[in-house]
Structures are given as structure tokens and as C-alpha cells.
Amino acid sequence: MCGIVGYVGHRPALGVVVEALRRMEYRGYDSAGVAILGEDGKLAVERRAGSPQVLVDALADHDPAEFAGTAGIGHTRWATHGRPTDRNAHPHRDATGEFAVVHNGIIENFIPLRAELEAAGIELESDTDSEVAAHLVALAYAEGPTAGDFVASVRSVLQRLEGAFTLVFAHAGHPDTIVAARRSTPLVIGVGEGEMFLGSDVAAFIEHTREAVELGQDQVVVITADGYKVTDFFGGEDVEIRPFTIDWDLKAAEKGGYNYFMLKEIQEQPQAVAETLMGHLVDGEIILDEQRLSAQDLRDIDKVFVVACGTAYHSGLVAKYAIEHWTRLPVEVELASEFRYRDPVLGQNTLVVAISQSGETADTLEAVRHAKDQGARVLAVCNTNGAQIPREADAVLYTRAGPEIGVASTKCFLAQVTANYLVGLALAQARGTKYQDEIMREFAELEAMPELIEKVLGTLDPVRALARELKDSPAVLFVGRHVGYPVALEGALKLKELAYMHAEGFAAGELKHGPIALLEDGLPVFVVMPSPKGRAVLHSKMLSNIREIQARGARTIVIAEEGDELVRPFADHLIEIPACPTLLQPLLSTVPLQAFAAELAEAKGYDVDKPRNLAKAVVVE
Numbered sequence: 001m002c003g004i005v006g007y008v009g010h011r012p013a014l015g016v017v018v019e020a021l022r023r024m025e026y027r028g029y030d031s032a033g034v035a036i037l038g039e040d041g042k043l044a045v046e047r048r049a050g051s052p053q054v055l056v057d058a059l060a061d062h063d064p065a066e067f068a069g070t071a072g073i074g075h076t077r078w079a080t081h082g083r084p085t086d087r088n089a090h091p092h093r094d095a096t097g098e099f100a101v102v103h104n105g106i107i108e109n110f111i112p113l114r115a116e117l118e119a120a121g122i123e124l125e126s127d128t129d130s131e132v133a134a135h136l137v138a139l140a141y142a143e144g145p146t147a148g149d150f151v152a153s154v155r156s157v158l159q160r161l162e163g164a165f166t167l168v169f170a171h172a173g174h175p176d177t178i179v180a181a182r183r184s185t186p187l188v189i190g191v192g193e194g195e196m197f198l199g200s201d202v203a204a205f206i207e208h209t210r211e212a213v214e215l216g217q218d219q220v221v222v223i224t225a226d227g228y229k230v231t232d233f234f235g236g237e238d239v240e241i242r243p244f245t246i247d248w249d250l251k252a253a254e255k256g257g258y259n260y261f262m263l264k265e266i267q268e269q270p271q272a273v274a275e276t277l278m279g280h281l282v283d284g285e286i287i288l289d290e291q292r293l294s295a296q297d298l299r300d301i302d303k304v305f306v307v308a309c310g311t312a313y314h315s316g317l318v319a320k321y322a323i324e325h326w327t328r329l330p331v332e333v334e335l336a337s338e339f340r341y342r343d344p345v346l347g348q349n350t351l352v353v354a355i356s357q358s359g360e361t362a363d364t365l366e367a368v369r370h371a372k373d374q375g376a377r378v379l380a381v382c383n384t385n386g387a388q389i390p391r392e393a394d395a396v397l398y399t400r401a402g403p404e405i406g407v408a409s410t411k412c413f414l415a416q417v418t419a420n421y422l423v424g425l426a427l428a429q430a431r432g433t434k435y436q437d438e439i440m441r442e443f444a445e446l447e448a449m450p451e452l453i454e455k456v457l458g459t460l461d462p463v464r465a466l467a468r469e470l471k472d473s474p475a476v477l478f479v480g481r482h483v484g485y486p487v488a489l490e491g492a493l494k495l496k497e498l499a500y501m502h503a504e505g506f507a508a509g510e511l512k513h514g515p516i517a518l519l520e521d522g523l524p525v526f527v528v529m530p531s532p533k534g535r536a537v538l539h540s541k542m543l544s545n546i547r548e549i550q551a552r553g554a555r556t557i558v559i560a561e562e563g564d565e566l567v568r569p570f571a572d573h574l575i576e577i578p579a580c581p582t583l584l585q586p587l588l589s590t591v592p593l594q595a596f597a598a599e600l601a602e603a604k605g606y607d608v609d610k611p612r613n614l615a616k617a618v619v620v621e
Contacts, residue, residue: 014069187199298426355381356387413590486586
């Protein structure tokens, strides 16, 4: 994932683009660069490995007049092809220096395209797949049927490219125009007064406008200060556009006094859950955001697949427990990256629930397309209005968590879990496996959760102190049963992402089948306890698991319901959470694990918001 910015208007473009890159830094922080179109017919480019601040420092060495134009493009990179160096930083130029391109995604056929360019005597300066696009457009502009036509030259090249990509082009001969296109990776248009913006997401321009247009699949946009025009890749035909108004402001994308975004986003979780629930119960019925499925379609569903990646996959594991319990439908949870390669059995009565924070996750998007090709119904759970996965789905439930800047997901995870519960209730409602009063009761229990999450947030100081104490541990294990098992997996993932340490999550019943060999003196083991009231049998079995852990000298850190006195004697450290219905417990038990991972990473001196090698959205396979 990379961050892309474009601007044409009345302001000095350099300031607009650089500020946008700062806000987009979470999308890529290996390198950054800008290209500014001067009215003198020159293209000024600067790019540097490192953060946008490194770029800013380099720009300070230039004559300001060199970057004085009112149109420009920018890029902050998460490396895929080529190491993060100055020469691989974007923007990339053609041999004449008149064309510049920034790119997000992967051009899968770049090897033959590069060979073609080299055979024509063109020497490429970088190791990236992106640079070929600049040279190809320059060649198309110089000769052939599209000679002298900037937009047509771009479109002719797009038709040759394979893969998933967003490309934004600038040309020194057109200082008032930027041309961009997308296939399977995000690009949003910002509509201002006498100015136009482009961004990988709306954070790029939220300071200046809340009016936006989502660019669709295989579409090209041309922006000038006066407006924009959207056409398709192939015939240049006008296409239907989808304007929308952004419902959050710049303050929501800033740290708000917290040391890092992730801490702010952990604190915002009660609101994220409440907002996700809002408006979805009307006259006792669960309502989705967008539904192109009839009630009969939902009644006819006889099997559910949940497809997702990473943290979203863990939210899907929680969904399995709720959907099966409430609907009696069989549910399989699949890693999206594996889904279509194993030839799953799908049909018109299969529902595929696709969970993606960005709505652009490449593996999940391809899983959705495979499901559609097989005739299955698709319901998207997504945090990004108008993204590709929701557009291709038959129904949508948006998580209204707001912008999540920290790469490691927190509030979006809890919002996804909440949305998955709503999916379960919607299916139960359609199939008649729950009466209306039962739906309303379950929804009321969900509505009570934000207040309980708030209580958990007020008790995290001992968790953070424990994280600082354990920062030198070589490993941490996590165990749980029932819905506690996905929580254990999520807790381990957060520690891997943020602290770069060995962490594993296990179903507690599997300890004796191998993982118990990992236990040794002093090894920290988090135990997610089920309620002694809701799942008494599981509770007693977990107590046995704790005894097994302690017998090997490991250190038990137990997350348990308030008032659970049975577990207290067996907890070296006890983290208490409020009592709640068993199925909803992940909304509470996950929170201390998030705080633990963030604090431990900070104690190690790592950047909590920008873990190494990771990007916020994975838009390439």
C-alpha cells in the first residue's frame, strides 16, 4: 500500500501535496516524493528515502521558485519492487523528464514491458515496476495514433497493463492537468471550489473539502482547477459517478493530544461500536446499509462462508460462533488468500461475508469475485464508503469506526466484530430462527457494550505496567476457548505486529497436543477465561488448563469476568472485565491485549503507529 496525492487549483501545490503526504504517511513510509508542474513548462521533482520529513528537509535546499506551480502530485511509498532508496522513490520520470508518475499497487507484467523498453534503447533508472508506466506514456505521446494527446496516451498504456494499480500522471506540457486511473486499488477525487484533489483516501484532502467522488474500477479521471471528467479505460466513454460527503473532519485524523494514533484509536472504541450499531434497528428489524438481496434470498441461504485476512479474519472467527448459534446455519471461516485456490463448493444459496477495513484488500476482493463467478451471494463488511468490495457486493454493512491511522487495527476490529453480530441477527431475522423480541433483546445487549468498553479502558494502567515489566520476554503465548480463542489469536497478532516478538495464540484444549512443549519457567501466558455463568463447563476446563500451565512454571496473566473468584488463586496477574453475554465478550477481552501490545512496543522503542514492513491496507496479492 502506498499513499498517492494529486492537486490542481489556485494554491501553491507544494504545500498542499506535502501536507497531504504527512496525513497519508501511515499508508507507506519507506520513501516520499513530489512533482510540481511549473507554468514555465518544467517539471520539478524531489524524492527521498525515509519519511515525508526527510523529503521536506531536502526541499529546503531548493530555490522555492523551482517548485512554485499550482499543480502537482505526491507519493509516500510502501516498497514492493525495489528496496526503499532514493532511486526507487516516486515520482518516476521518463527519459525526457517531461512525464512523471506515482503508483500504488503492482504492475504484474512489468518484466516483459521493461524488456521491451530496454530493447528500444531506454535505460531505466530504478528497480521498480512503476517506472515503466512513465516511459510507455512518453512513447505513446511521442508517436503513433495517440501522439500529442496526453489523456489518450495514458489510456492506451493502461490497456496494456496487468495487475492491481492506481497511477497518477503529470506532464510538463500540461501544467493545468493531471490524469489518473485505478484498477483494484483505491483512488478518491476531492471536489473543491476552483481546485481539485486526488488521494488514496480522503485524509489527503479533508482539510480542504468534504465533497468527494469514488473512482470506480478501470476508470480514468482528468482533473483541472475547474472540475473533473471520469471515463472508462477502453473506449473513453463517460461513466456513472458516485459522489459522497465525508462525515468526519480533519480533527478525527489527527492525534488529538495522544502520543500515537493507536492509543487514540483504542480510546475511540466505545464510539466506534456505538456508531456501527446506530440506525440498524428500525421497528424491531435489523437494517443493512445497502441491500440488493431480497428477504427471500436471505431465507434461502443454506451455508455461510466468511472470508477475510489478518485481524479481519479473527473478527470472522468470532462471527462464526454468533451466526451458527443464532441461525443454525453452518459457517466456514476462510483466509481470503486461500479461498479460491481450494475450489470451495459455492452456489446461489451460499452467502459469502467479506470483511475488509479498507474495502480494497486484494485477496478479499479476489475471493469476492470468485464467489460471484460461482453464483454465490456476497455481503460486505467494510469501513470505507464506496470502496471496491462494497460496490461488488450484493449487500453492505459499514463499520462506522472513522479513520484508523495506526497500521495495527484496533477500533476497526471491534467495529467489525459488532457488524458481524448484526449480520448474524439479520440472518436470524430473515430465517425466522429468532423472534422480533429476541432480536430486540440481543440488540439492546449490544447497545450496552460501549459503556462496558469504556469501563475496561479506565482499568488499563496495570496492564501497561505489566507490559513494561515484560518487554524483554523472548515470547508470549495466548490461549482461549470458544470466542476466547479468536481473541487469543488477535492478541498474539498485535504483539507480533507491534513488538516484533514471538507470540502465538492457541485453542486451550490444544495445549496437550503439542504447544505445551513451549511452556517453561517464567514464560508469560495470557489466558482468556469464559464466564463461569455463561459457559460453566468451559470455565472448569480452562481452570484445568491454567493448572497445566502453572505446573510447567509459566506465568499466567488471566483476563476474567469481574467476580470470578474461582480463577483468582491461579492467576499470577488478574485483569478483570465487566460481565456480559458470552458471545459479546470479545468486545471487552480484546481491549487489554491491544493496550499490552502497544505499551510493550513503545517500551522497546518501536514506532507503534508504523510497524516495520507493514502497511495499513494490502492492495496487492
